[in-house]
Amino acid sequence: MNSFIENLALLRAKMKENNINFYIIPSTDPHLGEYTPEHWHLISWLTGFTGSAATVVISEAFAGLWTDSRYLIQAQNQLKNSGFVLMNAVNSEKKDYLRWITDNINNGDKLGLDGNLFSIETTRLIVKFLEKKDILFDFNCDLISGNWAARPPMPNSVAFDHAIRFCGKERAVKIAEVRHQMQNMGADFHLLTATDDIMWLLNIRGNDVKYSPLLLSFALVGEDQILLFTDESKFPLKLASEFDKLDVVILPYEETGGILSTLFSHSSILINPANTSAGLYNSLPEGMKIIEDLTIPARLKAVKNKTEIGNIRKTMVKDGVALTKFFYWLEQNAASGSLSEVMLGKKLDELRSLNENYLSPSFSTIVAFNEHGALPHYSATAESDIRIGNEGILLIDSGGQYLDGTTDITRTIALGFPTRQQKRDFTLVLKGTLGLACTKFPAGTKGYQIDILARKALWENGLNYGHGTGHGVGFCLNVHEGPQNIGQGHGGDLKISIESGMIISDEPAVYREGEYGIRIENLILCTEDKESEFGKFLRFETVSLCYIDKSLIDISLLDKKEIDWLNSYHADVYEKLNPYLSEKEKLWLEEKTSKI
């Protein structure tokens, strides 16, 4: 009996003890963000599956795991002999496990979960799915903590000040802005559970989580005080005394729920139900008026200030230099036949890490050769790694966390001679990237209203891609940051307008299963255009700086405006990057960015 089988048996015994018939385990942590510390990798401990997104359901007769398409192969391998079945996740809402439970649970059964790991939105959905059955719920049921002997400790990185020359706005000013909006919304308190909201508000960063400079914490903003729930030992004296001046009081992380339960029951609190855990929500006193909406920091930090924008422009230069050096190196060494996807990823991360103010990659670097490129979220592992041959399509999606900005860029290049179909696909994707980047639109426009600009050329040729077109990007924060996005509007964020100062990715693609994938991604900054009698208009400025592989372009498919845009973009790339390149690299980039 391996440890997974043992753990499963142990868990089932605990379930029996607590009269739980069905138990759900998520891959989230109490902050419900994208990246989680190992302390919360319950699924990996229980099943051996190490992918970042999954849900496990256990009953007496069943133990199954749901994950999304990018992890199916990995899960198949890792779940062997774990006692867990891999379930098919076909639905985009990722709530397939709820459908399964609905079909398999019996009247009178009890369903348990640890409410600290589920958003109140998700637990509501669970209740709604099961409303037609007579089910008991225990949403305060942690059956893991007591049984995980070698559990990794909570992360304990140290907080550091995010200097004003980077972030551009004093914490006192941000706090005042938040309080002003709280007043307008009639909220006495504002609970922040997303750690990036807290980092932004208090101008701090940490290192508790991979890929994002975050410090695990909750915050409760009141009229005069801010309670910051975290580990006091994480705060250097200087920062602690700064906080003292602003009446930011540090309290133990574990006491969040307890303190919330002591709030005045006739007061009001603003929370975001999408990232507030059911556990914290249920600790609020009865009778309290709960206002559910996006958090105020989420709306404020989406619009970058002038200092941040200035920094991002500079950061794009150094990030582009690293990419240029990488692609030059790649072209010099590709012929050797000795390179692999994993090696390329390491090399690129290494070049980026030489940059000033660099912290870490902003996500796991994607290097995907040929058929691997057709898997939109492929990430090379030791098992999947393949050699980069002389012929083929290479897709590289990568980004960096810097104190002065966060980057995210995808380039697809051809090794050897691309086929006609490859050139056609690439050019149609490029037309999409440009179509979105070059649009002008009235203030108040939502992302779903302009998404088609990235798809139009593809649609006209019977092509499409199955993901959104663009996500917001944080400033030295999460590389995927809401609330704005550009997509087909299937989700719920339909009310968010694109505003001047927002940064969004622009990443149309084509994936040909078993053959290759093509994606071209730039970050675009929304800026103001003219105002006319018809209102205020906005536009985008492309801020990412890296050449686009001309060998993959079929010029006959581009119109004059597109050709002009590309030539002008390439001139800009060369002008801004060449001062930081060696003579050989310069010559090489000059050729890569010469006019078409």
Place this chain on the structure above:
Amino acid sequence: MNSFIENLALLRAKMKENNINFYIIPSTDPHLGEYTPEHWHLISWLTGFTGSAATVVISEAFAGLWTDSRYLIQAQNQLKNSGFVLMNAVNSEKKDYLRWITDNINNGDKLGLDGNLFSIETTRLIVKFLEKKDILFDFNCDLISGNWAARPPMPNSVAFDHAIRFCGKERAVKIAEVRHQMQNMGADFHLLTATDDIMWLLNIRGNDVKYSPLLLSFALVGEDQILLFTDESKFPLKLASEFDKLDVVILPYEETGGILSTLFSHSSILINPANTSAGLYNSLPEGMKIIEDLTIPARLKAVKNKTEIGNIRKTMVKDGVALTKFFYWLEQNAASGSLSEVMLGKKLDELRSLNENYLSPSFSTIVAFNEHGALPHYSATAESDIRIGNEGILLIDSGGQYLDGTTDITRTIALGFPTRQQKRDFTLVLKGTLGLACTKFPAGTKGYQIDILARKALWENGLNYGHGTGHGVGFCLNVHEGPQNIGQGHGGDLKISIESGMIISDEPAVYREGEYGIRIENLILCTEDKESEFGKFLRFETVSLCYIDKSLIDISLLDKKEIDWLNSYHADVYEKLNPYLSEKEKLWLEEKTSKI
């Protein structure tokens, strides 16, 4: 004291008698559709205002009327000495009167309205607006019927069979389809309150309402029977015996609520809360399971069948012939300087009425010269009428109801020599009309995802229009027919995909206040394009047939594809229409449709 002041005093006395502090009167009828018979023109009787959309609120101290921008001037004139104040309606949701009531009503007050004239959706909204106050509601409060002495009778047009050669599908087949879907949705009953749903289902038409061939009626579809609530005398014997065979039972219109209240309380019923009145809703027995959704006929009739599509194509020819003859006549007579907007409207209606199977205009014909064109819903009246001069921009939006289809088309033409700005505006609008008409898109695409194609060229030049781009069109039914539309997605109909067989208008525009308006509207039919490994794709086919004024086109703004489209469209227009024209008209159209 005039009759309006008297009526108002009478109504206030009635309110006092019934302890009503605030009373709301709408412009709707019990079917909550767009056009209503005079029997329900309560507001016109009470205030003298004859516009088609308004809401009146009365309290002891206040009597006010809300209407939308198109009627403001008319209301100002008509409300003089009526005792009613004209309120500003600025909000697009048209619920400003609710905001006003919320601000002015006191705790303990009682709000009354006739629930037969408000959708359940609207009464829910009223309750929600006022939830923070302690208000009593009387939603069963008709204070008008007993006091309107000379009230016009209920309309009494006679039903007629909509022949199978027009509608293409037997009523028995439609009924079976509806019952099949009811079963899938778990609905024992299906209540139809929108008269066009009933017309479609039973292949009948009537003449109770202006502009739409409708017969006032409710229908309750059950597993075996259909109860049709209407006036039996409206049914010719032959039709009645046809209905008999299908177990369609005719019952008195007034008994609808009474019969609904006798339904088995453990059964289920499908209703659309947007057009089911609170009165009917409240008559359903307690405990009944109510499924709220679009009606099944609304979804089914939106997708036109092959016979309908064949008929529409033919109807577009005769409709286009009438338009061509009209514009030819106009050009011959414009120089006289004696023409006016009202005269042109009459002439066009007259030419259309000569067509086979013609019933009526499909809405009030819009003839708007110069600055009148800048009012999107302008309709010339004796008071507003102006002469058509030799120079200027003329916008004509019109349509016909035919047994074999419903048309709706807008053309804007120049009299004399258009300015550069007029040509630029026109050409940018044309680029929008074509941009939408020429797109291809994957099955499942929603209207809000492609709306920008009609706006893109305008946006790029700092222009825009404040209304939706396209509405569905009925088949010998309402000219505005849901559930599909093409717009910016502000409304609620976000879940409706555009399907093959749907007919939608394509009508971008530019309105320059005080100067002119330009709108180019065609009906477009959604058809199937190719299927690829990326899924099934759809496209549009433009079905309206009328030349587009080349004198307003700035060719330098069009690309080759757009020029090709226009030339090919014009060739098609000429080919299809010329057989029905006189020699002079032919020559004239040949020139109007010659290549650019």
